[in-house]
Amino acid sequence: xxxxxxxxxxxxxxxxxxxxxxxxxxxxxxxxxxxxxxxxxxxxxxxxxxxxxxxxxxxxxxxxxxxxxxxxxxxxxxxxxxxxxxxxxxxxxxxxxxxxxxxxxxxxxxxxxxxxxxxxxxxxxxxxxxxxxxxxxxxxxxxxxxxxxxxxxxxxxxxxx
Amino acid sequence: xxxxxxxxxxxxxxxxxxxxxxxxxxxxxxxxxxxxxxxxxxxxxxxxxxxxxxxxxxxxxxxxxxxxxxxxxxxxxxxxxxxxxxxxxxxxxxxxxxxxxxxxxxxxxxxxxxxxxxxxxxxxxxxxxxxxxxxxxxxxxxxxxxxxxxxxxxxxxxxxxxxxxxxxxxxxxxxxxxxxxxxxx
Numbered sequence: 001x002x003x004x005x006x007x008x009x010x011x012x013x014x015x016x017x018x019x020x021x022x023x024x025x026x027x028x029x030x031x032x033x034x035x036x037x038x039x040x041x042x043x044x045x046x047x048x049x050x051x052x053x054x055x056x057x058x059x060x061x062x063x064x065x066x067x068x069x070x071x072x073x074x075x076x077x078x079x080x081x082x083x084x085x086x087x088x089x090x091x092x093x094x095x096x097x098x099x100x101x102x103x104x105x106x107x108x109x110x111x112x113x114x115x116x117x118x119x120x121x122x123x124x125x126x127x128x129x130x131x132x133x134x135x136x137x138x139x140x141x142x143x144x145x146x147x148x149x150x151x152x153x154x155x156x157x158x159x160x161x
Numbered sequence: 162x163x164x165x166x167x168x169x170x171x172x173x174x175x176x177x178x179x180x181x182x183x184x185x186x187x188x189x190x191x192x193x194x195x196x197x198x199x200x201x202x203x204x205x206x207x208x209x210x211x212x213x214x215x216x217x218x219x220x221x222x223x224x225x226x227x228x229x230x231x232x233x234x235x236x237x238x239x240x241x242x243x244x245x246x247x248x249x250x251x252x253x254x255x256x257x258x259x260x261x262x263x264x265x266x267x268x269x270x271x272x273x274x275x276x277x278x279x280x281x282x283x284x285x286x287x288x289x290x291x292x293x294x295x296x297x298x299x300x301x302x303x304x305x306x307x308x309x310x311x312x313x314x315x316x317x318x319x320x321x322x323x324x325x326x327x328x329x330x331x332x333x334x335x336x337x338x339x340x341x342x343x344x345x346x
């Protein structure tokens with residue numbers, strides 16, 4: 001992120017140098033050819049242009065940096081919004097829709113971890129459901145039924161311990 | 162670690178957070194601009210020689226001297242501002258990177274199979290909505306698990322009666338449990 005800002009600053013500084021140099025070169029040449037030198041310092045020749053160019057540099061650099069910040073913030077916002085929506089879907093029972101968040105790589109990695117956690121939870125819930133169905137459908141002896149009943153409870157207890 | 166208080170922020174990051182960062186950027190660029198101006202002012206207020214030819218050659222030399230002066234000053238300006246903005250980014254994005262790190266640790270804890278803990282953010286952290294959504298997900302799953310186990314334990318309590326009632330209650334509990342679990346897909 002800081003690299004994006006550094007590139008912007010370098011670019012704006014290069015533009016400043018280019019335009020100020022072009023302007024100053026012409027102004028100094030014209031001044032040297034005037035013949036009557038009524039100035040004591042070079043600042044009297046270049047001061048106005050320098051102030052104007054530095055103001056433009058600061059304003060341009062600030063605007064470009066704010067734009068970069070907004071873009072980064074927007075990317076983070078979109079990615080996090082997707083993650084939040086996935087958690088909301090999960091609350092409603094949807095544990096299989098992939099997260100796939102857009103934006104920053106950090107959010108993509110987090111999305112993969114969230115998917116892994118949801119997938120694991122879903123597999124445990126499915127295992128519990130399969131066990132419940134098996135207990136319902138299979139003709140089991142009392143001992144076997146009691147053993148599997150306890151196993152089912154154990155599976156349920158392992159979900160979000 | 163302080164417990165997080167409820168906040169009004171509806172977005173992923175607080176509005177004040179962006180405003181603070183923008184204000185800090187404004188300050189950095191203003192200081193950069195003033196420093197650059199002062200540097201040029203010091204260079205450009207060197208007095209001209211008192212003679213006619215001296216002024217003429219000083220002006221011509223200044224034109225040639227302008228390129229290295231601009232290159233050096235711009236490199237220094239870009240370096241200083243980049244360092245300042247990098248520090249600013251470090252401070253500002255810490256409020257976003259911190260919660261993401263905590264979320265990653267929380268998910269690793271979730272995967273480990275150990276007792277799962279909710280995510281608590283520090284005061285001033287961003288991405289509150291994400292931590293809230295995760296905690297809400299955990300709460301809903303825990304409520305679900307509590308309900309599933311309650312159904313089974315209710316059937317077990319009735320097992321204190323005769324064997325037929327016990328089996329019938331357990332079958333009934335399994336039907337209800339299966340229906341509750343089937344909402345997850």
